[in-house]
Amino acid sequence: xxxxxxxxxxxxxxxxxxxxxxxxxxxxxxxxxxxxxxxxxxxxxxxxxxxxxxxxxxxxxxxxxxxxxxxxxxxxxxxxxxxxxxxxxxxxxxxxxxxxxxxxxxxxxxxxxxxxxxxxxxxxxxxxxxxxxxxxxxxxxxxxxxxxxxxxxxxxxxxxxxxxxxxxxxxxxxxxxxxxxxxxxxxxxxxxxxxxxxxxxxxxxxxxxxxxxxxxxxxxxxxxxxxxxxxxxxxxxxxxxxxxxxxxxxxxxxxxxxxxxxxxxxxxxxxxxxxxxxxxxxxxxxxxxxxxxxxxxxxxxxxxxxxxxxxxxxxxxxxxxxxxxxxxxxxxxxxxxxxxxxxxxxxxxxxxxxxxxxxxxxxxxxxxxxxxxxxxxxxxxxxxxxxxxxxxxxxxxxxxxxx
Numbered sequence: 001x002x003x004x005x006x007x008x009x010x011x012x013x014x015x016x017x018x019x020x021x022x023x024x025x026x027x028x029x030x031x032x033x034x035x036x037x038x039x040x041x042x043x044x045x046x047x048x049x050x051x052x053x054x055x056x057x058x059x060x061x062x063x064x065x066x067x068x069x070x071x072x073x074x075x076x077x078x079x080x081x082x083x084x085x086x087x088x089x090x091x092x093x094x095x096x097x098x099x100x101x102x103x104x105x106x107x108x109x110x111x112x113x114x115x116x117x118x119x120x121x122x123x124x125x126x127x128x129x130x131x132x133x134x135x136x137x138x139x140x141x142x143x144x145x146x147x148x149x150x151x152x153x154x155x156x157x158x159x160x161x162x163x164x165x166x167x168x169x170x171x172x173x174x175x176x177x178x179x180x181x182x183x184x185x186x187x188x189x190x191x192x193x194x195x196x197x198x199x200x201x202x203x204x205x206x207x208x209x210x211x212x213x214x215x216x217x218x219x220x221x222x223x224x225x226x227x228x229x230x231x232x233x234x235x236x237x238x239x240x241x242x243x244x245x246x247x248x249x250x251x252x253x254x255x256x257x258x259x260x261x262x263x264x265x266x267x268x269x270x271x272x273x274x275x276x277x278x279x280x281x282x283x284x285x286x287x288x289x290x291x292x293x294x295x296x297x298x299x300x301x302x303x304x305x306x307x308x309x310x311x312x313x314x315x316x317x318x319x320x321x322x323x324x325x326x327x328x329x330x331x332x333x334x335x336x337x338x339x340x341x342x343x344x345x346x347x348x349x350x351x352x353x354x355x356x357x358x359x360x361x362x363x364x365x366x367x368x369x370x371x372x373x374x375x376x377x378x379x380x381x382x383x384x385x386x387x388x389x390x391x392x393x394x395x396x397x398x399x400x401x402x403x
Contacts, residue, residue: 002107003031003100003168004083007091008073010038013046015091017054022094022369024056028101032058036077038068071186071193074164078185079178085115087168092216093119094369099212103168106140106208114198114205116143116160116167120377122216122368123358129216130358131368137209138379143386145199147402149278151387152267154398155260155290160207160386162198163191167205169198177201181273188242188265196270199278209385214372216365252287253313256306258294260287286398288314289322 005023009016016035023033033056037047044063051061064076078086085107089095099117106115121132141160148161162169164185177184177197187193198205248254250268251261264287271279292310300307314321362368384392387402395402 001030001032001083002085002104003028004081004086005031005033005095006078006081006086006088007033007035008038008070008077008088009035009047009091010070010073011040011043012091013039013043013050016047017050018365019089019091019093020050020054020059022097023089024054024058025097026095026100027097028104030104031083031100032060034060034062034077034081036073036080037061037063038070038073038077040067069186071183071188071190074185074190074194075183078164079175081171084171085168086171086174088164089213090165093165094214094216094365096212096214096369096373098373102208102210102212106206110140110206112170112206113173113202114162114167114169115208116162116205117208117210117212118160119166119213119215120211120372122214122362122365127363128361129363129365129368131214131360131362131372132358133211133372133377135380135383136211136377137381137383137385139209139385141207141209141386141403142204143207144204145202145276146278147400149199149267150280150400151391151395151402152263153280154283154395154400155264155286156387156391156395156398156400157260157263158387158391159384160209161195162205164194165191173201180275187269188248189262192263192266193269196266196279200270200274200276203276207386209383210379211372211377214365214369216368252282252284253291253309256291256295256309258291258298258306260290260294264291283398284317285314285319285322288319 007016007019007023009019016037020033020035035047035051037044039047048061051059062077062080064073068076074088078088085103103115103117106112118134118136120134122129123132143160148158151158152161174184180201181197183193184197185193187196242248248257248261248265250272251265252268253261254265264282267279268282288310292307295304295307295310302308302311313319360368360371362371387395392402
């Protein structure tokens, strides 16, 4: 079996069904699906009914012995996959039908341990649904892990790092990592934990700058909820599990809940046990800058305790204050305040994102997915690839050149 698609799900039967059906639509045969159901009993019954009703022999249903945190669930489920290459499709993502065949072509043409890819997106709160298609180059790139860790140390997280939800990893490499490290997925966030372990394990990895899936259901996203300060049921559970285990104990400012702090927590956690020497010291001034920007995006003013913690840390360590980019100063990058709230409302309720003009008016996410497949976007040789445009400019200003 060349591929196993792992679908971890919890208490979202309808989303799990859509992800599963998208996986089974592949125009490629050499794969199976492992659906791991971490739901409470009332939801688990419904998920099992869905799997039984589909009745596809390529699907294997498993269920942990007790309900687990997200990281524990991934650590338990993913190693049970049998494919030569293993990837995760969360229950709010859908594979395009040619996704696996595109990946198989690259794997058969190159020696690949990890191959990462990108996605299009649907912003939906209600119909009409609209499709967002970020520019892409269409190229396969070989990315040096040392470049990725250098950018992370500068608080410039690259778009194209492997996070398990956007890549396939060879089963051989995955089990090597599981034997070397105490854990691979059970940090503050399993996707970022996997990312750091991979960057420590490999000198380079492959990035295919092609959208192979559609991400949707942003209102159910933990990352979106944390990044905007708009909690949902899943994000409250995620943060609660995290805080019950001590929170972001490896981050320089451990008490502040923000996506960037989660990433940096995992960077610092791996740095403490690294084997490669690729994880260098953080640029603390840039760390404070990025963290404060995200807190502003959450709608927190300068007097909020979290922002005061960041400022106190900066002063305590004698760090320079980094001025906002020119786009932020001119208001071209909507960061906080009334403009941010208006943009979020338009995006979440109306399906409109003023900063990335969407296309189409679809009655369902499936219609949007079908349109994406039947009218594939064209590559753009001038697209940014592994590192998005604004981050590329920041990297250049920090002295790091990205091809």
